[in-house]
Amino acid sequence: MAGNEESLLKKDAQPLKPLILSCPNCQGAVTLLAGNKSLVAVCSSCGSTLDTADQVVKVIDKNKKSRPIEQTLEIGMKGKFHGHTWQIIGFMVRRDKSSHFKWREYLLFNPRHGFRFLTEAEGHWNWVVQLHVEVVDSRTDAQAMGKTYQVFHRGTAIVDYVAGEFYWRVKVGDTAKVADFINPPEVLSKEVTDGEKVWAIGEYMDVKTVENAFDPPVSLRIAEGVAPNQPSLLQNDMSKIWTAFFLGMAVLVATQFFTAMTSKKQRVAEIEGSFTNGTGQPALEQVSEPFELKGGRSAAEIALYATVDNDWFSGVGTLTNVKTGETFEVETGVEYYWGTAGGEPWSEGDNRSTTTLYSIPEGTYRFSFQPNGSGNHVPKTFRVALIWDVTLWANFWYGVIAVALLPLIAGWRRQAHELKRWSESDYAPAWAKGMEDEE
């Protein structure tokens, strides 16, 4: 049995209060929200950066800089993130040495859960925590926690502005070698200062999440461009899009299969004849015997065959409803040309053709055909048949194109998004470099 709990408890335990020190420069009050965990604090009255690690507070930088307008969260604010309350205790602005790109870092504190960072760049936010796990990094990537992160940026970061307090020694002008590796929505950051290596992992946080973490909610700027570790576009929707695509295709194929299987393709009428152009006599219109078209409204096909030899032939096919007199007329024809050019044979067209008559209602009909033209004066024989209840393919293909557009457009948008992401990096993979060269 462990020792008696009551006797182990400190009898006069007081609730802890933040530590208040006196600024050696201006004697203003400096409140340390993280108590003896903070090593450095910036006096809010005179702007001096103070070393608060020892009993004796020292001034390490008197350089007071004006508050950057891009600071959107205040020291002292409390917000709820990942189920716990965090207080903003520090703020800094850092700049990349070569590109002068600036970003902002807010230090958050919770006495039980320690320290976290909220970083902001171009309106994009990351929730960052220092890592204690093993990271293996190379020139191109970093491996940690079973995941691979691609190198995105290497550079030197310079501190431009500090406010509040920090748990490490920092002042304006300090530099650190940094490297960022991405695996959206995460970013793995390495920071080397005086030989000491520190790793941190950041997770992309939506602007709305940051805004609503505070009470009352804050209003933050709209994000610009694509952040290095911003989640890929439509990441969560792709499985839905592909499901919709496959379902759509399945429905289309099944429907078409069923339609094809059940269409009767009945040859209901046939007309034969011959035609010669240039006889001066009008061609005879030939009419078939009456026939029944059953099974509701459907499509019919006129199949034409003619003995054209480097020639063309055309005529008008008419379907007449015996009872109502309603007619369906269509021009149909064939053309076939052939020869040799430079020893190579060629041909164009065919002596067979099919023409579709759409949406014919059931009923009793006659089919008639009137030849009306031909190229040369050679007599040609023709055979024309009317086929009832044929399978239509046009709608099926329109459907396939429409359904395929879903993943196609999504894929195109995702690709454009990825190109935008890598356009900000010197380490873009080969497939993303094309855009860079064009610019």
Next chain:
Amino acid sequence: MNQKDFFSCPACGAEVRFQTSVTVTSVCTYCASVLVRRDIDIESIGKVAQLLGDVSPIQIGTRGSFEKTHFDIAGRAVYSWSEGFWSEWFAKFDDGRSGWLVEAQGFFGMCFERHWETKKTYLSLGQKVSIEGHGSFEVSDIKKNSCVFVEGELPFVPALKTPRTSVDLRGPDSKFATVEQDSIQLFVGAWVPFDNFNFHHLRELDGW
């Protein structure tokens, strides 16, 4: 199993207890004298000043669990180095083991003293060390530090304000190790998220 030894503080006369068989140091809760048990008598080795700005949520009497075994916090040693402070809380486990709850830069970890075969005392930054049963570790930090504050009961006699050198090592997953160069000791443990300890009797914090 536990000896309940009662003594009178030689400085102020208050009652001083040594609650476990392994503790040799107990800090008087009234006058903050650091008292060491020597056979049948206790001796004061100095006093400690109040720890200013302490925002730790842990206190003497906090109960938690690590790898399914419960422990009680019986004592604390605070160390100071060039980059601030850290605390090592003495954890007395229900199964009799002694562990150390490390609180550093807001992170918590639990470690235990381990037998060290290669008594290699002089390690350099970046050096790789293999610790049997735990894997390969890399030296991440070599810190000159000293004990500046103690409270509760401890299983050792603290060398107050005496410099010593601690070597920190980073291991696989979230493991860490510390080598105390002067006392030639090895501690191996892991960093654990605060919630995983399931703490009870935490210290109250104003405003939190």
